[in-house]
Amino acid sequence: MYELFPLSVAQTVRSKQGIKKIFFSQQDGDDFIVQWLNQLFKEAEQVNADNQYITEACTIDTTIPYSMEVPIVGFNSSRFDISLIISQMQCKDWTISNYIGSASTAKQVIVHHKKLNLKVKFVDMLTYLQPMELKQAAKDFGDGYDDRKGLFPYEAFNTDNVNEVLSKSEPFTMEDFNSSLKKTKISEKDYQIYLEDAKRFKNRWDYLQFYNEQDTYIMIKPLMTLISLQFKYKIDMFSFMSMAACSNAIKYAKAYEDFNINGIYPNFDDNSQKFYLTENYWQSKVKGYLSQDKHKKRDTTNNVQDNDFDYFKQLFKVSNCSICGCKFTFDNKPTLDRIDNSKGHSKDNVLPCCLYCNCFCSDKDKNIGKLFIQLRKYCMIRCLPTNLTDIDVYHLIRKWITGGLSNVMHRVNRSGIDFIKRLYYNKEAKKVTVLTTDHRITHVVGVDFNSLYPSVMSSEPHKFIKYTGGKMYMCGSQTGKIMGDNDHSKQTILRIINSNKRFTQEGRLFIAEVKGHIQEDYLNDFINFPPILRNYEFTTDERTIGSYMFNHMKDNKIKT
Ligand SMILES: [Zn+2]
Known part of the structure; x- marks a missing residue:
């Protein structure tokens, strides 16, 4: 059994004044976390002051108030690190004003310093990344990976002997780096690097400080990369709590890119005569x-x-x-x-x-x-999305929006090597099977997720989108509702469907509710159109779908 206790805390502050490292450990006393939080608020006060809008006379511009929380970013901190300090986030000087997450995962914690009237926001850098190690993030998002992440033998001591072990001036031994938790050993090369580093420090406490500070310092470059990726679109990454939310904000930023408050935007559909006063x-x-x-x-x-x-x-x-x-x-x-x-x-x-x-x-x-x-x-x-105000239209659309679990199968198709496959319905056996045709794949015409979804979201033109001027449009506003319940309305509907402009930029998009039925004899003429399989009931027992797919579903906790 291991009992975990906070040993030290390090922070790298990036502000207008430059880079500053902060470190507190048990050597500073049992209340070192509180001491650190005190220091953290002092630094945040400076960052907040630097962020204020300034008038030409170099005073704070009170006409543009700025009171954003100062972000405090940890790496993979939402579960473990936050839980070690959360009890210190509530005291007479400061209090938790907002907590988002579950009992075990703090996605975002806002702490309000009452006297300074200042808020800081604790977030996890992994909110904005795929799950990955700090070392990898520094490599992928830093510039060239010159900031080395060191190693520290956390299992070389325990609560009883921590001070005795860390006060020693000689370096840790190679065995000290053995980890029974991670089942790893240090390599000879890494140990030599450590020995070189250790020479610069008076004792192991000092090495711990160097190691901890380095761990926070190497987050700066990747963080700045992520911030500027979003800021390119004038988006403050820290206002959002997921990659998806940031992407969504970029989508809107792109859609409203050339909006001008003084622009002339004529009224939609106003063909009436110019006004004269009577x-x-x-x-x-x-x-x-x-x-x-x-x-x-x-x-x-x-x-x-x-x-x-x-x-x-x-x-x-x-x-x-x-x-x-x-x-x-x-x-x-x-x-x-x-x-x-x-x-x-x-x-x-x-x-x-x-x-x-x-x-x-x-x-x-x-x-x-x-x-x-x-x-x-x-x-x-610009036909950008607006709210629906007609409840019938809402129900018409909502009914066909299906969501929930989807099972995505990745298949590698190599151009010039693999054969095109088709679905085939066997009427006698009442089964659908996959047939390999004689034709080889020559081109990949679309990669799901990776290129099509962004096209839908941003209306960015793409030559793969053959209709509507090479663009996939986002849903805009409802322009009307036609019930096909008499001859006149049926004519109107047909005019829209058969319009010459339909597949041009002036084409009107519509949602039509139709009933489809394919007689069994003709199923094979349509079976390779994926939408026909929508809302299809599948039997997913092992006998029907085979053990490979069955086990795949079970492994991924998909209901079988
Ligand atoms: Zn007006």
Whole structure:
């Protein structure tokens, strides 16, 4: 039996001031973890100060508040390391303000220092990587692997003799490095490297410090690589808690890449005539504004009048919406937006504006209101995803979204060597078997996961996508719903299906619910179309699927 106890803690701080290493161990006292956390908050305070937005006069810009948690990154720390320090994360000076994960795995822990009003966020670097060793991460994501990870004989001492063993000045012996936990021994070459390193230190405690600090130091380069991979898209990696979430953020960053808050994004589907002001319309507006202002108890002495008609007729003719820049039409009539919300509809306090923009912004901050309006318009024009608002459409789509377990079989197909295989349905035996044809594979036309999914997600063009202009589009917005329950609607549906534009960029994408049935005699004409096998019930006992697949499913805990 082994009892594990914290022996030391090391940290490398990267800030504007440069790189700094911190180390605490049992030699500093039993409360060395708390001492370290105290130091950690001091360093975080500096990092936080460095991150503030600065005005031209070099003072902190209070108009752009910045209060992000300072990330503290461990390597494979979410299970083991965090559990050794979690009890010290709650005390009179600081407290856990957010914990995400399970009892055994802390995916993210945010600790709030009450006096400094500062938050730090403990995360695991493996959140952003495939499961791998630190050494491998340093090699793959560092620059050229010049930062060596050393070795330390953790099993050469125990709680009773730790100080005695580590205070010795002579180096550890080769046997000290034997690990019964990992069942490993040190190689002669690695031991010689260790002996060289050890010469530089007064005793083994000092070597421990060097070893621990080096272990955190070699995380810096790979971390910076990962951060900049995401930051290229203006994404803060530490705001997300998985690789998938980061990829998703990149997808949206790409989709909204050339968004401009001052861009002109015309209203979707507005083909109505350009707006011109009539006297009747103006008079009703004047009346409306007056009662609105009176109701809100605003000063109405300088309010717009019936005789301002010519002025506003001209103004509406020559100007566009002051918020979104759109033209005024009969489907998008102008209204008057008050510049100063505390004042009424006086001539010098109003700007022409769409009804939608005016209502949406109402008493909100103008810039934030404008941002939302422009994002929405950009989204409509680019056919980017929006929420469904029609419950029937939701059910129609949801019904055919299948998820859950999937079993992916990898088969190596070598060009010019392997033969193309086909599925064949044997009517008599009522069985599907795989046939090897006489034809050899010449090309690989698509690699699942690796190239097709990103195409779907980003709408990046790819020549393999033969239709819709070489792009796979993300779902955009619902533009309509047609029930094929009468002749007229059936004609409309057929027009969309048979449209010449269907496989061009102007083609309309649609979801059609159809019933399919293939008579048994014709099954072999269709069996090689994978979608036909959707929602197919498989018998998965050993007799049917063979022992190889059966054991594969069992080994991977897939229900058989
Ligand atoms: Zn507008």
